Every structure is written in C-alpha cells, then in structure tokens.
Amino acid sequence: MPREKYTKDQLVDAAFEIACESGFEQLTIRNIAKHLGSSIAPIYVNFNDLEELKEAVIRKAVEINKKILSEQDSGDPFLDVGIASVLFAKRYPRIYDEVVIKNDKSYQGQAENEKLIINQMKKDQQLASFSDDDLRLLLLKMQALQAGLSLLARKEAYKDMLDDSKIIKILDETGVDVLDGMIRRQTAADMAEK
Amino acid sequence: MPREKYTKDQLVDAAFEIACESGFEQLTIRNIAKHLGSSIAPIYVNFNDLEELKEAVIRKAVEINKKILSEQDSGDPFLDVGIASVLFAKRYPRIYDEVVIKNDKSYQGQAENEKLIINQMKKDQQLASFSDDDLRLLLLKMQALQAGLSLLARKEAYKDMLDDSKIIKILDETGVDVLDGMIRRQTAADMAEK
DNA sequence: CTTGATATATATCATATGATATATATCAAG
DNA sequence: CTTGATATATATCATATGATATATATCAAG
Incomplete structure (x- = not known):
C-alpha cells in the first residue's frame, strides 16, 4: 500500500x-x-x-x-423515542433538517410501521379500551407533538428555553394530557350513549 | 412601450x-x-x-x-392561527419548507412577538391564574403542536389521514387537553402547598 | 533492486447557473 | 416617417460543481 x-x-x-x-x-x-x-x-x-x-x-x-x-430511560419506550428525536434535533439541527424534513423516503413502509406501533400500544392496559382508529389518532397527536418540539428545539431562538430536562418534561406532560383528554372524551361519549 | x-x-x-x-x-x-x-x-x-x-x-x-x-372562524383567534398554518403546510408543502423551516429570520423580533402574545393571553379569563412562565410554557406547547401537525400534514403519507376538518379537530382537542393539564397540575400544586 | 499496485495531487472537462452585453422588434411622441 | 425608449431574445462570460485522466509518490512482493 x-x-x-x-x-x-x-x-x-x-x-x-x-x-x-x-x-x-x-x-x-x-x-x-x-x-x-x-x-x-x-x-x-x-x-x-x-x-x-x-x-x-x-x-x-x-x-x-x-x-x-x-441513553434514554424514562420508563416509557414511546416517550424515550420522542425524547431522543427532540434531543437529536436540538444537537444536530442542520442534520435533522436533511434527515427528517427532506427525507420523504421515511414514509416507505410507514403503513406497516404504524401497524406495529398500534399493536404495541394494545399491550398497554391503559389503552385497552381504545379502538384502532382511536389509537391511530392518539399516535398521530403524539407524533405531532414530538415533531413540533423537534422543530422548535432546532431553532436558535428556543435553544436556551429548551434544555434537555425541559424537553423531557414537556413531552411527558403533554403526552399525559393528550391521553387523559382522549380517555375523558371516550367516557363522556359512553355516558351520552346510555 | x-x-x-x-x-x-x-x-x-x-x-x-x-x-x-x-x-x-x-x-x-x-x-x-x-x-x-x-x-x-x-x-x-x-x-x-x-x-x-x-x-x-x-x-x-x-x-x-x-x-x-x-377564512378561519373557530371562535378562538389562537386556534385560527394554528389551523391556518397547518392548512397552508398541507396545501403548499414545498413552500412551507422554504418559508417556515429554512427561514431563521422569523426569530428576529421573536422575543417581542412572544410578549405580545403573552399579553393577549392574559386577557383570557381562563388563563388569569397563570404566571408569565406558565403562560410561556403553555404557548410553547401550543406552538409545538401546531408546528408538528404542519410537519405531518405536509407529508404525502398523512395527506389522506389529515383532511381539513380532522386538522381542526385535532388542534382543538389537543389544545383543550394541554390547557386542562396545566390547570390540573396547578391546582394539584396549590393543594400540595397547603 | 525491480515491479506492480494504489493513494494522492493536479489539470482538465462537461455542465449548470446567475448575470450581462448586444441586437432586434415594437410602440409612442414629435 | 423619424427617433428614442424599452421589452425581449440571444450570445456570451464567470463561476461553481461533479467527475475523470494523468502524473507522482509510496510501499509490498518477489
């Protein structure tokens, strides 16, 4: 050589x-x-x-x-994925732009991927009463939250407002809130039916 | 000529x-x-x-x-802004990429803009009990939701799942949920204090 | 030491791009 | 009709870019 x-x-x-x-x-x-x-x-x-x-x-x-x-260990695997994504966006904003935003390839096999996640969600006791459509809606809301937080964390203006612990806190809180909301709406709908 | x-x-x-x-x-x-x-x-x-x-x-x-x-008229001006943004992202995805994502200029005067919004929020009876920090957190969560939904609506894979009415429904529901969550956490904190 | 292989540097090519110089066509003013 | 202004088309330039051809340097195998 x-x-x-x-x-x-x-x-x-x-x-x-x-x-x-x-x-x-x-x-x-x-x-x-x-x-x-x-x-x-x-x-x-x-x-x-x-x-x-x-x-x-x-x-x-x-x-x-x-x-x-x-490196994440929040206890909830779904939350871990969300946290990791937002942290990545914050630490490597310009890479995030390319990989996540431009990359439409990611929606290849997206349908199958969704099914896998929905099936995982069904194993969660808390989500047992939801229909497939409800689970898909819940997943969509969670994905939107995570994507949006990534988008913000990526921006200079939010860098100091969004330290790592705050990101985790926000994802955790809003995740709980959205789930609570869906449960509340379901029970309200059940009531109305009777 | x-x-x-x-x-x-x-x-x-x-x-x-x-x-x-x-x-x-x-x-x-x-x-x-x-x-x-x-x-x-x-x-x-x-x-x-x-x-x-x-x-x-x-x-x-x-x-x-x-x-x-x-053209929006949901009753809530904040919700209107969110809906319009997501609808724009869905209808003009490639323009949205350029204007919203690449454009870091938008964070010039972002601080003043935030103050204006926070002041607007203070006029809302429902938000009267929140501190400035809480209001900022609430705003951040709402912005994340809106940005994330825009990001998803922009993608082919979500086009059919996210028709206009569904976008409005999701923004409305999750907005309510996040606000409810913040109210609940505040009252819980107040309880604990006593 | 000689020879073949190959990593590197350099020169060069083809193409795409923003921009400008120049020629032409058209129209209004007189 | 003549003249000046200007919208348009075309040719051309400078530069950036990916890629390739070629020369050189280095090292292992024999």
Whole structure:
C-alpha cells in the first residue's frame, strides 16, 4: 500500500462536520477536501461518487440517533423515542433538517410501521379500551407533538428555553394530557350513549 | 412601450408554481423562463436579480397564508392561527419548507412577538391564574403542536389521514387537553402547598 | 533492486447557473 | 416617417460543481 490513506471514517467525519456547521448543501467535493486538508482524490478512492458519501453521512446520523435513544430511560419506550428525536434535533439541527424534513423516503413502509406501533400500544392496559382508529389518532397527536418540539428545539431562538430536562418534561406532560383528554372524551361519549 | 410585457405578477406566479411543484431549489432563471415561455430577459427587466424574485414569491406565500387565516372562524383567534398554518403546510408543502423551516429570520423580533402574545393571553379569563412562565410554557406547547401537525400534514403519507376538518379537530382537542393539564397540575400544586 | 499496485495531487472537462452585453422588434411622441 | 425608449431574445462570460485522466509518490512482493 502507498504511504497513508484517508479512511472512509475520516471522510464521513469531515463531511458530517461540514453538514453540522454549514448544512448539507455545503457538502461539495472541494469543501470536503479542504476540510480534510487533502485533494479531492480520497473521496473517489473511498466512494464511487459524492452521493455515496452523503448516504454514509446520513447513516452516521441514524447511528447517533440510536445512541441517544439507548441513553434514554424514562420508563416509557414511546416517550424515550420522542425524547431522543427532540434531543437529536436540538444537537444536530442542520442534520435533522436533511434527515427528517427532506427525507420523504421515511414514509416507505410507514403503513406497516404504524401497524406495529398500534399493536404495541394494545399491550398497554391503559389503552385497552381504545379502538384502532382511536389509537391511530392518539399516535398521530403524539407524533405531532414530538415533531413540533423537534422543530422548535432546532431553532436558535428556543435553544436556551429548551434544555434537555425541559424537553423531557414537556413531552411527558403533554403526552399525559393528550391521553387523559382522549380517555375523558371516550367516557363522556359512553355516558351520552346510555 | 414595446409590444407586450411580462408583468411582475406573471413572473411571480410562474416562479410560485415551480416552487410548489418542484421546490425552491428549482427556481433558476432558465426554469422560470421556460415555464413562462420566454427568454430570461423579462426576469431582469422586472427584478434586479433572482433573489428579488424569490423574495416576491415568499411575499406571495405570506399573503396566501393571511388569506387562509382570514377564512378561519373557530371562535378562538389562537386556534385560527394554528389551523391556518397547518392548512397552508398541507396545501403548499414545498413552500412551507422554504418559508417556515429554512427561514431563521422569523426569530428576529421573536422575543417581542412572544410578549405580545403573552399579553393577549392574559386577557383570557381562563388563563388569569397563570404566571408569565406558565403562560410561556403553555404557548410553547401550543406552538409545538401546531408546528408538528404542519410537519405531518405536509407529508404525502398523512395527506389522506389529515383532511381539513380532522386538522381542526385535532388542534382543538389537543389544545383543550394541554390547557386542562396545566390547570390540573396547578391546582394539584396549590393543594400540595397547603 | 525491480515491479506492480494504489493513494494522492493536479489539470482538465462537461455542465449548470446567475448575470450581462448586444441586437432586434415594437410602440409612442414629435 | 423619424427617433428614442424599452421589452425581449440571444450570445456570451464567470463561476461553481461533479467527475475523470494523468502524473507522482509510496510501499509490498518477489
């Protein structure tokens, strides 16, 4: 082998840093090379094209998200997912933009994914009395809350207002509130029926 | 004057359509000219540069948002704003991406804007007992809900699940739930104090 | 030491893009 | 009808970008 080698990891790390600081649209071969202190050659030795490198950056982001999730321990697995997502958005706002917002691929297999979650929800005693439609509505509300909080946490203006513990508190509280509301409305509807 | 003239409006409309269908990144002088059936000349006669035209497109989007808002009549002005925002995101997803998500300018004067809203909230009897911090928290939760629902409504996968009436229903219900939750927690805290 | 392989650097190409210079067509003013 | 103004079309420029061809440097195998 020749002298030294820029590894795939080095390239992905450099690209990830650029994307973090300046956004995905700044991922040009020349920017990456400059950031690495090399020419553009290492890019094409390690990847077939720039697109492949970008995909590797996204895979790295997914890994980081998984790591953040694994560090959560609120007791409720659903809440954990929500917390991890918002924390990721806050810590890597520009990556979040690319992965979550632009990525419409995520809705491939979204229908099956929903079914899986609904089935998981059915195992929860508290949710036993809900119909499938109600569960889907509850899930939608929760997803909206999480997505919205991510969107806000991602913005500079909210950074100081939304420290990690506050994010967890808000997600927890509103989650409980929405669930309570659905239970209350259901019992009210039951009453009215009789 | 020479024969015919491509008006500013014609140019903005053409650009708006391109942005709607293909996204803001497709707003190139040649794309706009092609869509208009002209050369690139009319662009530079009517605007100093492409950036000016893009700003005009964003102004048009803001106008449309205002129009949608003016058509709302839920009884609650806050809810109206939320509904209008989500409906806009659903109808013009790619414009929403540009205006709401990318636009970090919106957080200029965000602090003053928040104060205005908080003062408005204080006029509401139901919210009279809340401290400023509580009101800010309530506002944040509502904003998160609205932003998140917009984000979901914008996606193809949710289009059929989120018709207009359902959007209104969800915003209304969750708004009530979150407020109820905050009231409940406050009274619980008051109890504990005594 | 020689040779082949390959990582790297550099020059270069093709293409896309915003912008401008120039020519042409059209119309109003006189 | 002539003239000036200007909307439009076209050619062209400068720059950015992804990609490739080529030369060079380095190292392992023999």
